[in-house]
Amino acid sequence: MKIAKDKLQHFLVCLIVAAIIATIVANTCALTFPSCMAGFLGATACGIGKEYGDSKAHGNIWSWPDLAADIAGAVVGCLAGFVALLI
Numbered sequence: 001m002k003i004a005k006d007k008l009q010h011f012l013v014c015l016i017v018a019a020i021i022a023t024i025v026a027n028t029c030a031l032t033f034p035s036c037m038a039g040f041l042g043a044t045a046c047g048i049g050k051e052y053g054d055s056k057a058h059g060n061i062w063s064w065p066d067l068a069a070d071i072a073g074a075v076v077g078c079l080a081g082f083v084a085l086l087i
Contacts, residue, residue: 010047010066011073018043018077019084026085035085036078043074 022039026032047070055062 007065007069010050010069011076014043014047014070014073015077015080017046018074019081022078022081023084026081032082032085036082039078039081040074043077044071047071047074 018039020039021042022035025038026035029035047067050070051062051067054060054066
């Protein structure tokens with residue numbers, strides 16, 4: 001099964017955004033669950049914003065598979081941030 005290049009990009013960008021946000025929030029409030037939730041919500045919001053922008057651009061449409069890749073990346077990123085916090 002081949003994964004489209006743009007889906008991989010959506011996944012990786014949201015993974016990185018979620019991990020960075022979770023790490024920053026954890027270093028400021030030292031609570032694990034809120035840190036992970038902030039990372040997840042921040043990365044998901046970025047993905048939704050990207051898809052909204054795409055839907056308004058001429059010749060482009062909203063893509064649910066792209067949003068699914070964004071959410072998957074956000075989940076993995078916030079969990080990576082969670083593991084990093086435990087170490």
